[in-house]
Amino acid sequence: MNMIEKILARASGRKAVAAGEVVVANVDCLLLHDLSGYLTGRVFEKEVRRPMRYPERVVMIFDHHFCPPSEEGARVLEENRAFARRHGIHLFDCGNGNTHHVGVQNGFIRPGTVVVGSDSHTPIHGTLGCFATGLGNDSHAGTVMPFGKAWFKIPETIQVRVSGRHKPGVTPRDAALWLTATIGEGGAIYKALEFAGPYIEGLNFWDRWLFPMIVVDLGAKCGYIEPDEKTLTFVHGVTDKPFETVRGDPDRKFEAVWEWDVSALEPQVACPPTVGNVKPVGAVAGAPIQWAELGGHGGGRLEDFRLAAQILKGRRVHRDTRFNLVPSSRAVFTQAAREGLVEMLHGAGATWFPPSTGSNQAYNMGAMTANEAMISTHARNFPGRNGSPEAKMYLASALSVAAAAVAGSIADPRQYL
Amino acid sequence: MQARGRCWKFGDNIPTDRIVRTDMIFKPWPEILKHVLETCNPEFPAKVQPGDIVVAGKHFGQSSGRAIAAKAMKQTKIGCIIAESFARTFYRNGFEIGMAVLECPGITAQVSDGDILRVDIEGGKIVNERTGRELQAKPTPAFLLDMLKAGGLIAMADRLAGEG
Ligand code: SF4
Numbered sequence: 001m002n003m004i005e006k007i008l009a010r011a012s013g014r015k016a017v018a019a020g021e022v023v024v025a026n027v028d029c030l031l032l033h034d035l036s037g038y039l040t041g042r043v044f045e046k047e048v049r050r051p052m053r054y055p056e057r058v059v060m061i062f063d064h065h066f067c068p069p070s071e072e073g074a075r076v077l078e079e080n081r082a083f084a085r086r087h088g089i090h091l092f093d094c095g096n097g098n099t100h101h102v103g104v105q106n107g108f109i110r111p112g113t114v115v116v117g118s119d120s121h122t123p124i125h126g127t128l129g130c131f132a133t134g135l136g137n138d139s140h141a142g143t144v145m146p147f148g149k150a151w152f153k154i155p156e157t158i159q160v161r162v163s164g165r166h167k168p169g170v171t172p173r174d175a176a177l178w179l180t181a182t183i184g185e186g187g188a189i190y191k192a193l194e195f196a197g198p199y200i201e202g203l204n205f206w207d208r209w210l211f212p213m214i215v216v217d218l219g220a221k222c223g224y225i226e227p228d229e230k231t232l233t234f235v236h237g238v239t240d241k242p243f244e245t246v247r248g249d250p251d252r253k254f255e256a257v258w259e260w261d262v263s264a265l266e267p268q269v270a271c272p273p274t275v276g277n278v279k280p281v282g283a284v285a286g287a288p289i290q291w292a293e294l295g296g297h298g299g300g301r302l303e304d305f306r307l308a309a310q311i312l313k314g315r316r317v318h319r320d321t322r323f324n325l326v327p328s329s330r331a332v333f334t335q336a337a338r339e340g341l342v343e344m345l346h347g348a349g350a351t352w353f354p355p356s357t358g359s360n361q362a363y364n365m366g367a368m369t370a371n372e373a374m375i376s377t378h379a380r381n382f383p384g385r386n387g388s389p390e391a392k393m394y395l396a397s398a399l400s401v402a403a404a405a406v407a408g409s410i411a412d413p414r415q416y417l
Numbered sequence: 418m419q420a421r422g423r424c425w426k427f428g429d430n431i432p433t434d435r436i437v438r439t440d441m442i443f444k445p446w447p448e449i450l451k452h453v454l455e456t457c458n459p460e461f462p463a464k465v466q467p468g469d470i471v472v473a474g475k476h477f478g479q480s481s482g483r484a485i486a487a488k489a490m491k492q493t494k495i496g497c498i499i500a501e502s503f504a505r506t507f508y509r510n511g512f513e514i515g516m517a518v519l520e521c522p523g524i525t526a527q528v529s530d531g532d533i534l535r536v537d538i539e540g541g542k543i544v545n546e547r548t549g550r551e552l553q554a555k556p557t558p559a560f561l562l563d564m565l566k567a568g569g570l571i572a573m574a575d576r577l578a579g580e581g
């Protein structure tokens with residue numbers, strides 16, 4: 001069996017499982033954010049009306065809001081707080097960071113476990129060697145909250161083997177964007193993707209994070225990386241709670257093995273209107289940019305601020321562009337301050353925002369007019385997520401985002417290194 | 418379980434954000450229903466009739482896993498959704514809220530907007546009354562048909578958790 005088959009077999013009390021079977025498995029962690037949590041809470045209290053069985057496994061994080069700009073938003077948060085109190089679940093209020101980073105940094109996500117969330121990027125936790133996937137509100141309210149369980153169909157697994165070394169000025173985010181286009185939106189529907197190969201193995205934890213992030217838009221159920229020494233060192237650094245690591249059998253079978261090499265890759269940009277519309281940066285260089293942002297599930301990592309600092313050293317943000325910096329967690333902001341990045345980027349004309357999910361869906365920030373364009377490290381660029389449905393959203397690496405902030409238009413970051 | 422109605426045809430990769438816009442998610446149903454899928458077909462919200470059948474291309478319902486997109490489709494009282502393929506969260510949410518969704522590769526080439534379709538949901542047989550052609554959807558797992566008959570996941574949750 002592979003890693004997720006083993007995890008799901010254990011969690012459902014079976015010796016073995018195979019692709020296509022439906023199991024009911026114990027869930028170790030349920031992650032909710034302020035929007036999905038509100039919808040789930042209503043279903044749970046109005047339609048399910050049972051006690052919360054394992055409140056200690058349920059974590060709610062306010063990340064779309066870092067400070068509600070409207071009474072409606074304030075009311076959503078107020079009800080969420082009351083819900084959390086009534087049921088004794090964990091609550092991380094505004095300003096703690098984005099849902100996935102907060103979950104990881106606070107030790108709720110551990111190798112070998114079953115993690116669910118209503119955020120569709122929940123598969124990102126496969127980076128820690130978990131089975132992690134997004135479920136809808138009714139699964140959470142109907143079976144996870146009252147019984148600590150959820151149903152799963154065991155997916156077929158494809159191994160994605162990545163090798164090579166990227167060139168200077170190219171980052172793991174470029175590789176992840178390129179893979180999104182190469183596999184294609186909907187190119188792996190219902191599958192599990194195991195990311196492996198020398199390139200993936202060589203990445204540090206937070207760079208690996210960018211790969212399971214893309215699986216949802218490929219249509220996959222989950223993505224994961226087999227835990228190794230790096231994974232364990234990372235997890236032991238954030239929690240001392242016990243866990244049992246699970247690894248796939250050496251002779252595990254895959255439905256297919258897809259192999260790619262990133263050596264020839266140029267910096268990549270996902271262009272409007274979808275995450276799969278990816279082009280080399282040269283193809284869109286010169287497109288005017290009013291907003292640049294390091295934030296979202298794909299950014300706001302310490303790595304992103306360090307990369308931006310390389311570009312902004314001795315330079316300033318262009319006068320026609322606003323450069324927003326959104327740490328993914330409080331821990332990241334603390335470390336950015338320690339490294340002098342807070343002062344340096346602020347001095348170059350960028351603006352720091354509270355730890356949150358950033359401009360995603362324009363709850364606190366990031367609304368644009370039909371004439372504006374943003375380049376960001378976010379996970380998605382579908383129309384209508386940031387104000388006007390005609391506003392343009394480009395996705396790129398932190399280097400490319402910072403280069404655009406300096407140039408006032410999309411630019412090849414290699415010219416600034 | 419049968420459905421019969423007008424076919425509303427949509428393209429590939431329709432995200433949930435276009436089924437229910439994200440700024441609508443806390444609004445009351447009547448308000449949401451005025452805008453369902455409107456950016457894909459402005460006539461749909463006003464003209465969709467109970468029993469109508471939504472046909473879509475590949476990867477319908479991608480993006481957010483919030484059940485609200487599936488719930489909004491159910492609220493329009495359509496008979497079912499048939500797509501070349503679905504985003505898995507949308508497919509799952511469909512059955513969990515008690516709405517039939519069928520996967521039928523090749524369907525978009527066989528039906529036009531406005532055709533009358535007849536669908537046997539359990540057997541997966543789809544008849545286009547205009548052309549007389551018959552299509553066969555992929556079989557739906559028995560477990561999901563049970564869920565659909567129960568009216569959705571919450572209605573069968575005790576049984577599913579082994580506590581019913
Ligand atoms: S990107 Fe933001 S809105 Fe989208 S699924 Fe993730 S948290 Fe939710």
